Amino acid sequence: MxxxxxxxxxxxxxxxxxxxxxxxxxxxxxxxxxxxxxxxxxxxxxxxxxxxxxxxxxxxxxxxxxxxxxxxxxxxxxxxxxxxxxxxxxxxxxxxxxxxxxxxxxxxxxxxxxxxxxxxxxxxxxxxxxxxxxxxxxxxxxxxxxxxxxxxxxxxxxxxxxxxxxxxxxxxxxxxxxxxxxxxxxxxxxxxxxxxxxxxxxxxxxxxKKMIDVLPIKLKKTKVTNRYFYYLVIRHKGNVYLKKRTEKDIWRNLHDFPLIETKEKLSEKKLIQTKEWKSFFSNSKIVVNDFSDEVKHVLSHQKLFVRFVVVDVKEKLKGKKEWLYIKEKELSKYAVPVVMERFIKQL
Ligand code: SF4
The missing domain is CATH 1.10.340.30 (Hypothetical protein; domain 2)
Incomplete structure:
Protein backbone atom coordinates (compact mmCIF):
# COMPACT_ATOMS: atom_id res chain seq x y z
CA MET A 1 0.00 0.00 0.00
CA LYS A 209 -12.38 -7.02 11.34
CA LYS A 210 -15.32 -4.80 12.32
CA MET A 211 -13.24 -3.03 14.95
CA ILE A 212 -13.88 0.57 13.97
CA ASP A 213 -15.84 1.28 17.15
CA VAL A 214 -13.20 -0.37 19.32
CA LEU A 215 -10.00 1.23 18.01
CA PRO A 216 -8.00 3.03 19.25
CA ILE A 217 -7.84 1.38 22.67
CA LYS A 218 -7.40 3.51 25.76
CA LEU A 219 -6.64 1.98 29.15
CA LYS A 220 -7.61 4.60 31.62
CA LYS A 221 -10.98 6.15 31.83
CA THR A 222 -10.72 9.78 32.89
CA LYS A 223 -11.99 10.20 36.41
CA VAL A 224 -14.32 13.15 36.69
CA THR A 225 -14.75 15.01 39.99
CA ASN A 226 -17.76 17.10 40.90
CA ARG A 227 -17.14 20.47 42.53
CA TYR A 228 -19.75 22.88 43.87
CA PHE A 229 -18.93 26.56 43.59
CA TYR A 230 -20.90 29.27 45.38
CA TYR A 231 -19.67 32.62 44.17
CA LEU A 232 -20.38 35.60 46.38
CA VAL A 233 -21.08 38.74 44.43
CA ILE A 234 -20.60 41.11 47.33
CA ARG A 235 -21.77 44.61 46.40
CA HIS A 236 -21.13 47.85 48.21
CA LYS A 237 -22.05 51.26 46.80
CA GLY A 238 -21.47 50.29 43.15
CA ASN A 239 -18.34 48.29 43.96
CA VAL A 240 -17.71 44.55 44.17
CA TYR A 241 -15.04 42.33 45.62
CA LEU A 242 -12.79 40.29 43.40
CA LYS A 243 -9.75 38.13 44.06
CA LYS A 244 -6.90 36.65 42.06
CA ARG A 245 -6.72 32.86 41.87
CA THR A 246 -3.18 32.11 42.97
CA GLU A 247 -3.62 28.47 44.06
CA LYS A 248 -2.38 25.61 41.92
CA ASP A 249 -5.79 24.85 40.54
CA ILE A 250 -7.92 25.56 37.48
CA TRP A 251 -7.92 29.17 36.25
CA ARG A 252 -4.66 30.15 37.96
CA ASN A 253 -3.97 33.90 37.75
CA LEU A 254 -7.48 34.68 36.55
CA HIS A 255 -9.77 36.71 38.81
CA ASP A 256 -13.00 35.55 40.34
CA PHE A 257 -15.49 36.50 43.05
CA PRO A 258 -14.96 35.31 46.62
CA LEU A 259 -15.84 31.65 46.62
CA ILE A 260 -17.22 29.03 48.91
CA GLU A 261 -16.47 25.61 47.51
CA THR A 262 -18.06 22.43 48.81
CA LYS A 263 -17.96 18.74 47.95
CA GLU A 264 -21.73 18.50 47.85
CA LYS A 265 -24.71 20.56 46.85
CA LEU A 266 -25.87 22.99 49.54
CA SER A 267 -29.26 24.58 50.04
CA GLU A 268 -29.36 28.34 50.57
CA LYS A 269 -29.99 27.74 54.26
CA LYS A 270 -27.00 25.39 54.58
CA LEU A 271 -24.73 27.77 52.69
CA ILE A 272 -25.27 30.63 55.10
CA GLN A 273 -24.44 28.29 57.95
CA THR A 274 -21.00 27.40 56.61
CA LYS A 275 -18.00 28.68 58.50
CA GLU A 276 -16.72 30.47 55.39
CA TRP A 277 -19.95 32.44 55.06
CA LYS A 278 -19.81 33.34 58.74
CA SER A 279 -16.19 34.42 58.50
CA PHE A 280 -16.90 36.61 55.44
CA PHE A 281 -19.90 38.36 56.95
CA SER A 282 -19.38 38.23 60.70
CA ASN A 283 -20.88 41.36 62.26
CA SER A 284 -21.80 42.81 58.84
CA LYS A 285 -25.24 43.98 57.92
CA ILE A 286 -26.11 42.16 54.71
CA VAL A 287 -29.04 41.60 52.39
CA VAL A 288 -29.02 38.51 50.17
CA ASN A 289 -30.52 39.76 46.94
CA ASP A 290 -30.29 36.86 44.59
CA PHE A 291 -29.41 33.20 44.42
CA SER A 292 -28.88 32.30 40.79
CA ASP A 293 -29.91 29.02 39.22
CA GLU A 294 -27.22 26.39 39.08
CA VAL A 295 -25.01 26.43 35.99
CA LYS A 296 -23.15 23.27 34.97
CA HIS A 297 -19.69 23.90 33.60
CA VAL A 298 -17.85 20.88 32.23
CA LEU A 299 -14.05 20.74 32.10
CA SER A 300 -11.99 17.74 31.00
CA HIS A 301 -11.63 16.17 34.45
CA GLN A 302 -14.11 18.15 36.47
CA LYS A 303 -17.76 19.03 36.52
CA LEU A 304 -18.48 22.33 38.19
CA PHE A 305 -21.90 23.23 39.54
CA VAL A 306 -21.89 26.98 39.95
CA ARG A 307 -24.29 29.36 41.67
CA PHE A 308 -23.91 33.08 42.22
CA VAL A 309 -25.18 34.69 45.39
CA VAL A 310 -25.66 38.43 45.21
CA VAL A 311 -25.15 40.02 48.61
CA ASP A 312 -25.40 43.74 49.40
CA VAL A 313 -23.37 44.91 52.38
CA LYS A 314 -23.95 48.13 54.28
CA GLU A 315 -20.30 48.63 55.27
CA LYS A 316 -17.06 47.73 53.52
CA LEU A 317 -15.85 44.32 54.66
CA LYS A 318 -12.96 44.40 57.09
CA GLY A 319 -9.87 42.22 57.05
CA LYS A 320 -10.04 41.12 53.39
CA LYS A 321 -6.72 42.57 52.30
CA GLU A 322 -6.11 40.06 49.52
CA TRP A 323 -9.43 40.95 47.88
CA LEU A 324 -9.75 43.74 45.34
CA TYR A 325 -12.48 46.30 45.79
CA ILE A 326 -13.40 47.51 42.34
CA LYS A 327 -16.14 49.40 40.53
CA GLU A 328 -18.81 47.03 39.25
CA LYS A 329 -18.61 48.59 35.78
CA GLU A 330 -14.88 47.82 35.64
CA LEU A 331 -15.41 44.08 36.01
CA SER A 332 -15.08 43.56 32.28
CA LYS A 333 -11.43 44.69 32.41
CA TYR A 334 -10.43 41.58 34.33
CA ALA A 335 -9.65 38.15 32.92
CA VAL A 336 -12.23 35.90 34.53
CA PRO A 337 -13.45 32.33 33.94
CA VAL A 338 -16.01 32.16 31.16
CA VAL A 339 -18.75 30.87 33.45
CA MET A 340 -18.34 34.04 35.48
CA GLU A 341 -18.19 36.29 32.45
CA ARG A 342 -21.58 35.00 31.33
CA PHE A 343 -23.02 35.88 34.70
CA ILE A 344 -21.43 39.35 34.71
CA LYS A 345 -23.03 40.11 31.34
CA GLN A 346 -26.45 39.65 32.88
CA LEU A 347 -25.74 41.90 35.88
S1 SF4 B 1 -9.32 4.39 7.69
FE1 SF4 B 1 -11.09 5.05 8.82
S2 SF4 B 1 -12.49 5.84 7.28
FE2 SF4 B 1 -10.96 4.62 6.21
S3 SF4 B 1 -11.84 2.60 6.05
FE3 SF4 B 1 -10.65 2.61 7.91
S4 SF4 B 1 -12.09 3.19 9.51
FE4 SF4 B 1 -13.02 3.69 7.55
Whole structure:
Protein backbone atom coordinates (compact mmCIF):
# COMPACT_ATOMS: atom_id res chain seq x y z
CA MET A 1 0.00 0.00 0.00
CA UNK A 2 1.35 3.42 -0.94
CA UNK A 3 0.41 5.13 2.34
CA UNK A 4 2.25 8.37 1.61
CA UNK A 5 0.82 8.76 -1.90
CA UNK A 6 -2.72 8.02 -0.76
CA UNK A 7 -2.71 10.36 2.20
CA UNK A 8 -1.08 13.25 0.31
CA UNK A 9 -3.46 12.81 -2.58
CA UNK A 10 -6.45 12.76 -0.25
CA UNK A 11 -5.14 15.91 1.48
CA UNK A 12 -4.76 17.84 -1.76
CA UNK A 13 -8.39 17.14 -2.61
CA UNK A 14 -9.96 17.60 0.79
CA UNK A 15 -7.95 19.98 2.97
CA UNK A 16 -9.69 22.90 4.59
CA UNK A 17 -8.60 26.38 3.73
CA UNK A 18 -7.19 27.54 7.07
CA UNK A 19 -5.13 30.68 7.65
CA UNK A 20 -2.16 28.95 9.28
CA UNK A 21 -1.83 26.69 6.24
CA UNK A 22 -0.83 29.71 4.17
CA UNK A 23 2.28 30.49 6.19
CA UNK A 24 5.50 28.85 7.26
CA UNK A 25 6.29 31.45 9.87
CA UNK A 26 7.01 29.59 13.10
CA UNK A 27 5.38 32.24 15.31
CA UNK A 28 2.07 31.89 13.50
CA UNK A 29 2.23 28.11 13.31
CA UNK A 30 3.09 27.88 17.00
CA UNK A 31 0.21 30.17 17.94
CA UNK A 32 -2.25 28.11 15.91
CA UNK A 33 -0.97 24.81 17.31
CA UNK A 34 -1.22 25.96 20.91
CA UNK A 35 -4.69 27.41 20.39
CA UNK A 36 -5.88 24.25 18.65
CA UNK A 37 -4.78 21.89 21.40
CA UNK A 38 -8.04 20.86 23.09
CA UNK A 39 -9.98 23.34 20.96
CA UNK A 40 -12.05 22.90 17.80
CA UNK A 41 -10.97 24.83 14.70
CA UNK A 42 -14.13 26.95 14.56
CA UNK A 43 -13.75 27.98 18.18
CA UNK A 44 -10.01 28.62 17.81
CA UNK A 45 -10.12 30.74 14.64
CA UNK A 46 -11.25 34.05 16.20
CA UNK A 47 -8.62 33.67 18.94
CA UNK A 48 -5.91 33.08 16.34
CA UNK A 49 -6.84 36.31 14.57
CA UNK A 50 -7.16 38.38 17.72
CA UNK A 51 -3.78 37.18 19.02
CA UNK A 52 -2.06 37.97 15.74
CA UNK A 53 -3.77 41.31 15.61
CA UNK A 54 -2.81 42.34 19.12
CA UNK A 55 0.61 40.66 19.19
CA UNK A 56 1.79 40.53 15.57
CA UNK A 57 5.31 39.46 16.51
CA UNK A 58 6.94 37.31 19.12
CA UNK A 59 8.51 40.44 20.64
CA UNK A 60 5.10 42.00 21.14
CA UNK A 61 3.86 38.85 22.82
CA UNK A 62 6.91 38.68 25.08
CA UNK A 63 6.48 42.34 26.11
CA UNK A 64 2.77 41.93 26.90
CA UNK A 65 1.52 41.66 30.47
CA UNK A 66 0.24 38.28 31.59
CA UNK A 67 -3.05 39.97 32.38
CA UNK A 68 -3.53 41.09 28.75
CA UNK A 69 -2.70 37.62 27.45
CA UNK A 70 -5.09 35.89 29.83
CA UNK A 71 -7.81 38.42 29.00
CA UNK A 72 -7.46 37.65 25.31
CA UNK A 73 -7.38 33.92 26.03
CA UNK A 74 -10.56 34.16 28.09
CA UNK A 75 -13.08 31.49 27.10
CA UNK A 76 -10.58 29.07 25.54
CA UNK A 77 -9.90 27.17 28.76
CA UNK A 78 -6.70 25.34 29.75
CA UNK A 79 -5.14 28.63 30.76
CA UNK A 80 -1.73 27.07 31.38
CA UNK A 81 -1.39 27.12 27.57
CA UNK A 82 -1.54 30.92 27.64
CA UNK A 83 0.89 31.22 30.53
CA UNK A 84 3.33 28.86 28.79
CA UNK A 85 2.96 30.75 25.53
CA UNK A 86 4.01 33.91 27.31
CA UNK A 87 6.91 32.27 29.09
CA UNK A 88 8.22 30.63 25.88
CA UNK A 89 7.93 33.95 24.01
CA UNK A 90 10.06 35.62 26.68
CA UNK A 91 12.71 32.88 26.43
CA UNK A 92 12.81 33.12 22.64
CA UNK A 93 13.38 36.86 22.88
CA UNK A 94 15.92 36.76 25.70
CA UNK A 95 17.84 33.61 24.81
CA UNK A 96 17.43 33.34 21.02
CA UNK A 97 17.31 37.03 20.03
CA UNK A 98 13.69 36.66 18.96
CA UNK A 99 14.49 33.86 16.46
CA UNK A 100 12.54 30.63 16.80
CA UNK A 101 14.70 27.53 17.37
CA UNK A 102 14.54 25.40 14.22
CA UNK A 103 14.97 21.85 15.42
CA UNK A 104 12.70 19.41 17.22
CA UNK A 105 15.15 19.03 20.11
CA UNK A 106 15.74 22.76 20.58
CA UNK A 107 12.03 23.53 20.36
CA UNK A 108 11.28 20.98 23.07
CA UNK A 109 13.34 23.00 25.54
CA UNK A 110 10.72 25.75 25.49
CA UNK A 111 7.97 25.87 28.06
CA UNK A 112 4.74 24.21 26.96
CA UNK A 113 6.29 22.68 23.82
CA UNK A 114 6.14 18.91 23.95
CA UNK A 115 6.74 16.23 21.32
CA UNK A 116 3.62 17.08 19.38
CA UNK A 117 4.14 20.85 19.05
CA UNK A 118 7.88 20.47 18.44
CA UNK A 119 7.22 17.98 15.63
CA UNK A 120 4.54 20.23 14.12
CA UNK A 121 6.72 23.37 14.10
CA UNK A 122 9.93 21.66 12.99
CA UNK A 123 8.22 19.80 10.15
CA UNK A 124 5.78 22.49 8.95
CA UNK A 125 8.28 25.36 9.07
CA UNK A 126 11.71 23.77 8.70
CA UNK A 127 11.01 20.52 6.85
CA UNK A 128 12.46 18.34 9.59
CA UNK A 129 11.38 14.71 9.27
CA UNK A 130 9.52 14.36 12.57
CA UNK A 131 6.16 12.67 12.74
CA UNK A 132 3.37 14.28 14.75
CA UNK A 133 1.29 11.94 16.85
CA UNK A 134 -1.93 13.38 18.21
CA UNK A 135 -5.38 11.92 18.87
CA UNK A 136 -6.23 11.95 15.17
CA UNK A 137 -3.02 10.14 14.22
CA UNK A 138 -3.58 7.45 16.88
CA UNK A 139 -7.06 6.81 15.53
CA UNK A 140 -6.03 6.66 11.87
CA UNK A 141 -3.04 4.38 12.41
CA UNK A 142 -4.72 2.08 14.91
CA UNK A 143 -7.61 1.50 12.51
CA UNK A 144 -5.76 1.17 9.20
CA UNK A 145 -3.10 -1.14 10.67
CA UNK A 146 -5.37 -2.81 13.24
CA UNK A 147 -3.16 -1.95 16.23
CA UNK A 148 -4.77 -2.67 19.58
CA UNK A 149 -1.90 -1.60 21.86
CA UNK A 150 -3.38 0.98 24.25
CA UNK A 151 -2.49 4.49 23.14
CA UNK A 152 -2.01 5.70 26.70
CA UNK A 153 0.57 3.02 27.57
CA UNK A 154 4.32 3.62 27.26
CA UNK A 155 4.53 0.72 24.85
CA UNK A 156 1.67 2.07 22.74
CA UNK A 157 3.11 5.58 22.55
CA UNK A 158 6.42 4.14 21.36
CA UNK A 159 4.83 1.81 18.83
CA UNK A 160 2.67 4.51 17.24
CA UNK A 161 5.51 7.04 17.18
CA UNK A 162 7.79 4.52 15.46
CA UNK A 163 5.15 3.62 12.91
CA UNK A 164 4.37 7.28 12.15
CA UNK A 165 8.11 7.92 11.69
CA UNK A 166 8.39 4.97 9.30
CA UNK A 167 5.48 6.19 7.21
CA UNK A 168 6.33 9.89 7.07
CA UNK A 169 7.29 11.41 3.75
CA UNK A 170 11.01 12.20 3.57
CA UNK A 171 10.40 14.86 0.96
CA UNK A 172 7.29 16.54 2.35
CA UNK A 173 7.22 15.81 6.09
CA UNK A 174 5.22 18.91 6.99
CA UNK A 175 2.53 18.27 4.42
CA UNK A 176 2.40 14.60 5.38
CA UNK A 177 1.85 15.51 9.04
CA UNK A 178 -0.90 17.96 8.16
CA UNK A 179 -2.47 15.39 5.87
CA UNK A 180 -2.71 12.58 8.41
CA UNK A 181 -4.16 14.90 11.06
CA UNK A 182 -6.67 16.35 8.63
CA UNK A 183 -7.59 12.84 7.54
CA UNK A 184 -8.40 11.99 11.15
CA UNK A 185 -10.35 15.21 11.62
CA UNK A 186 -12.47 14.92 8.48
CA UNK A 187 -12.48 11.35 7.14
CA UNK A 188 -11.60 8.79 9.79
CA UNK A 189 -13.72 10.48 12.45
CA UNK A 190 -14.37 8.89 15.87
CA UNK A 191 -17.98 7.87 15.18
CA UNK A 192 -19.43 6.38 11.98
CA UNK A 193 -16.71 7.28 9.47
CA UNK A 194 -17.85 7.15 5.86
CA UNK A 195 -15.57 4.25 4.87
CA UNK A 196 -17.02 3.95 1.36
CA UNK A 197 -15.31 7.22 0.47
CA UNK A 198 -12.00 6.31 2.08
CA UNK A 199 -8.86 5.70 -0.01
CA UNK A 200 -7.76 3.04 2.52
CA UNK A 201 -11.01 1.09 2.44
CA UNK A 202 -9.41 -2.02 0.88
CA UNK A 203 -6.52 -2.10 3.33
CA UNK A 204 -8.13 -0.98 6.56
CA UNK A 205 -7.85 -3.78 9.15
CA UNK A 206 -10.39 -2.21 11.50
CA UNK A 207 -12.97 -2.21 8.75
CA UNK A 208 -12.22 -5.80 7.76
CA LYS A 209 -12.38 -7.02 11.34
CA LYS A 210 -15.32 -4.80 12.32
CA MET A 211 -13.24 -3.03 14.95
CA ILE A 212 -13.88 0.57 13.97
CA ASP A 213 -15.84 1.28 17.15
CA VAL A 214 -13.20 -0.37 19.32
CA LEU A 215 -10.00 1.23 18.01
CA PRO A 216 -8.00 3.03 19.25
CA ILE A 217 -7.84 1.38 22.67
CA LYS A 218 -7.40 3.51 25.76
CA LEU A 219 -6.64 1.98 29.15
CA LYS A 220 -7.61 4.60 31.62
CA LYS A 221 -10.98 6.15 31.83
CA THR A 222 -10.72 9.78 32.89
CA LYS A 223 -11.99 10.20 36.41
CA VAL A 224 -14.32 13.15 36.69
CA THR A 225 -14.75 15.01 39.99
CA ASN A 226 -17.76 17.10 40.90
CA ARG A 227 -17.14 20.47 42.53
CA TYR A 228 -19.75 22.88 43.87
CA PHE A 229 -18.93 26.56 43.59
CA TYR A 230 -20.90 29.27 45.38
CA TYR A 231 -19.67 32.62 44.17
CA LEU A 232 -20.38 35.60 46.38
CA VAL A 233 -21.08 38.74 44.43
CA ILE A 234 -20.60 41.11 47.33
CA ARG A 235 -21.77 44.61 46.40
CA HIS A 236 -21.13 47.85 48.21
CA LYS A 237 -22.05 51.26 46.80
CA GLY A 238 -21.47 50.29 43.15
CA ASN A 239 -18.34 48.29 43.96
CA VAL A 240 -17.71 44.55 44.17
CA TYR A 241 -15.04 42.33 45.62
CA LEU A 242 -12.79 40.29 43.40
CA LYS A 243 -9.75 38.13 44.06
CA LYS A 244 -6.90 36.65 42.06
CA ARG A 245 -6.72 32.86 41.87
CA THR A 246 -3.18 32.11 42.97
CA GLU A 247 -3.62 28.47 44.06
CA LYS A 248 -2.38 25.61 41.92
CA ASP A 249 -5.79 24.85 40.54
CA ILE A 250 -7.92 25.56 37.48
CA TRP A 251 -7.92 29.17 36.25
CA ARG A 252 -4.66 30.15 37.96
CA ASN A 253 -3.97 33.90 37.75
CA LEU A 254 -7.48 34.68 36.55
CA HIS A 255 -9.77 36.71 38.81
CA ASP A 256 -13.00 35.55 40.34
CA PHE A 257 -15.49 36.50 43.05
CA PRO A 258 -14.96 35.31 46.62
CA LEU A 259 -15.84 31.65 46.62
CA ILE A 260 -17.22 29.03 48.91
CA GLU A 261 -16.47 25.61 47.51
CA THR A 262 -18.06 22.43 48.81
CA LYS A 263 -17.96 18.74 47.95
CA GLU A 264 -21.73 18.50 47.85
CA LYS A 265 -24.71 20.56 46.85
CA LEU A 266 -25.87 22.99 49.54
CA SER A 267 -29.26 24.58 50.04
CA GLU A 268 -29.36 28.34 50.57
CA LYS A 269 -29.99 27.74 54.26
CA LYS A 270 -27.00 25.39 54.58
CA LEU A 271 -24.73 27.77 52.69
CA ILE A 272 -25.27 30.63 55.10
CA GLN A 273 -24.44 28.29 57.95
CA THR A 274 -21.00 27.40 56.61
CA LYS A 275 -18.00 28.68 58.50
CA GLU A 276 -16.72 30.47 55.39
CA TRP A 277 -19.95 32.44 55.06
CA LYS A 278 -19.81 33.34 58.74
CA SER A 279 -16.19 34.42 58.50
CA PHE A 280 -16.90 36.61 55.44
CA PHE A 281 -19.90 38.36 56.95
CA SER A 282 -19.38 38.23 60.70
CA ASN A 283 -20.88 41.36 62.26
CA SER A 284 -21.80 42.81 58.84
CA LYS A 285 -25.24 43.98 57.92
CA ILE A 286 -26.11 42.16 54.71
CA VAL A 287 -29.04 41.60 52.39
CA VAL A 288 -29.02 38.51 50.17
CA ASN A 289 -30.52 39.76 46.94
CA ASP A 290 -30.29 36.86 44.59
CA PHE A 291 -29.41 33.20 44.42
CA SER A 292 -28.88 32.30 40.79
CA ASP A 293 -29.91 29.02 39.22
CA GLU A 294 -27.22 26.39 39.08
CA VAL A 295 -25.01 26.43 35.99
CA LYS A 296 -23.15 23.27 34.97
CA HIS A 297 -19.69 23.90 33.60
CA VAL A 298 -17.85 20.88 32.23
CA LEU A 299 -14.05 20.74 32.10
CA SER A 300 -11.99 17.74 31.00
CA HIS A 301 -11.63 16.17 34.45
CA GLN A 302 -14.11 18.15 36.47
CA LYS A 303 -17.76 19.03 36.52
CA LEU A 304 -18.48 22.33 38.19
CA PHE A 305 -21.90 23.23 39.54
CA VAL A 306 -21.89 26.98 39.95
CA ARG A 307 -24.29 29.36 41.67
CA PHE A 308 -23.91 33.08 42.22
CA VAL A 309 -25.18 34.69 45.39
CA VAL A 310 -25.66 38.43 45.21
CA VAL A 311 -25.15 40.02 48.61
CA ASP A 312 -25.40 43.74 49.40
CA VAL A 313 -23.37 44.91 52.38
CA LYS A 314 -23.95 48.13 54.28
CA GLU A 315 -20.30 48.63 55.27
CA LYS A 316 -17.06 47.73 53.52
CA LEU A 317 -15.85 44.32 54.66
CA LYS A 318 -12.96 44.40 57.09
CA GLY A 319 -9.87 42.22 57.05
CA LYS A 320 -10.04 41.12 53.39
CA LYS A 321 -6.72 42.57 52.30
CA GLU A 322 -6.11 40.06 49.52
CA TRP A 323 -9.43 40.95 47.88
CA LEU A 324 -9.75 43.74 45.34
CA TYR A 325 -12.48 46.30 45.79
CA ILE A 326 -13.40 47.51 42.34
CA LYS A 327 -16.14 49.40 40.53
CA GLU A 328 -18.81 47.03 39.25
CA LYS A 329 -18.61 48.59 35.78
CA GLU A 330 -14.88 47.82 35.64
CA LEU A 331 -15.41 44.08 36.01
CA SER A 332 -15.08 43.56 32.28
CA LYS A 333 -11.43 44.69 32.41
CA TYR A 334 -10.43 41.58 34.33
CA ALA A 335 -9.65 38.15 32.92
CA VAL A 336 -12.23 35.90 34.53
CA PRO A 337 -13.45 32.33 33.94
CA VAL A 338 -16.01 32.16 31.16
CA VAL A 339 -18.75 30.87 33.45
CA MET A 340 -18.34 34.04 35.48
CA GLU A 341 -18.19 36.29 32.45
CA ARG A 342 -21.58 35.00 31.33
CA PHE A 343 -23.02 35.88 34.70
CA ILE A 344 -21.43 39.35 34.71
CA LYS A 345 -23.03 40.11 31.34
CA GLN A 346 -26.45 39.65 32.88
CA LEU A 347 -25.74 41.90 35.88
S1 SF4 B 1 -11.84 2.60 6.05
FE1 SF4 B 1 -13.02 3.69 7.55
S2 SF4 B 1 -12.09 3.19 9.51
FE2 SF4 B 1 -10.65 2.61 7.91
S3 SF4 B 1 -9.32 4.39 7.69
FE3 SF4 B 1 -10.96 4.62 6.21
S4 SF4 B 1 -12.49 5.84 7.28
FE4 SF4 B 1 -11.09 5.05 8.82
Missing amino acids: DFEGKILNWYQKNKRDLPWRKTRKPYEIWLSEVILQQTRVQQGLPYYFSFLNKFPTINKLAEASEHDILKLWQGLGYYSRARNLHSAAKSIVSEHKGQFPETFLELKKLKGIGDYTAAAISSFCFNEVQAVVDGNVYRVLSRIFGIDTPIDSTEGKKEFRELANELISQKHPGEFNQAIMEFGALQCVPKNPDCEKCPFVQFCVARK
